[in-house]
Amino acid sequence: MEQTIINAIETYGYVAVFTLLLLETVFPPIPSEVILLTTGVAVAHTEMTGMAAIGFSTFGSYIGACLLYTLGRKVPLEKLRTWSTKGIMAKFGLDYTSILKGKRIFQEKGNLIVFFGRFIPMIRSIISIPAGMSKMNFFSFSLFTLLGSGLWNSLSICIGYKAGDSWRDILRFFHYYTEIILIILVIVLGGLFYLWKRRN
Numbered sequence: 001m002e003q004t005i006i007n008a009i010e011t012y013g014y015v016a017v018f019t020l021l022l023l024e025t026v027f028p029p030i031p032s033e034v035i036l037l038t039t040g041v042a043v044a045h046t047e048m049t050g051m052a053a054i055g056f057s058t059f060g061s062y063i064g065a066c067l068l069y070t071l072g073r074k075v076p077l078e079k080l081r082t083w084s085t086k087g088i089m090a091k092f093g094l095d096y097t098s099i100l101k102g103k104r105i106f107q108e109k110g111n112l113i114v115f116f117g118r119f120i121p122m123i124r125s126i127i128s129i130p131a132g133m134s135k136m137n138f139f140s141f142s143l144f145t146l147l148g149s150g151l152w153n154s155l156s157i158c159i160g161y162k163a164g165d166s167w168r169d170i171l172r173f174f175h176y177y178t179e180i181i182l183i184i185l186v187i188v189l190g191g192l193f194y195l196w197k198r199r200n
Helices: 002-012 014-026 032-045 050-073 077-085 096-117 128-133 138-199
Strands: none
Touching (some): 014 032, 032 050, 032 138, 050 128, 096 138, 128 138
């Protein structure tokens, strides 16, 4: 997959960067780190500019996030009620009252959740769905998505630009970062779920 991404960026430039980041947001298994680091290398060795690369990548991330936000917003509360009593949510002990509590928390802290979620692998994509489900203000969603994605994309592209031909060594660090963050998330969520089950 890495070589396919490299070839696409070398051949189609900004269009590839935009399209790949849009797809990566909607389909998390596509590695954003490879896309962004490769984009940084391309900026160093082609006529692509850093500002344009950051702009196209961030806009691609934003459009992908908007698609998932819209998907979440279209999920009716009655569907959630059904899922929490008969569907997969019920198997994990997630009752409808808890879902509504989570919805309220997202409505209160949504800005921070969306912003910082853009720095966390997998979460940067998934977070747009509960944002839509909670009917988060679209302007706020857009603002904090653009800020978070823009900062993450800028940092990653700059690292790729500085790394040059050593970008694959940097990629290993991103892989470790991803694994550590996911392990921490599993532990934290597992702990919160355990505490919640004990209280109920």
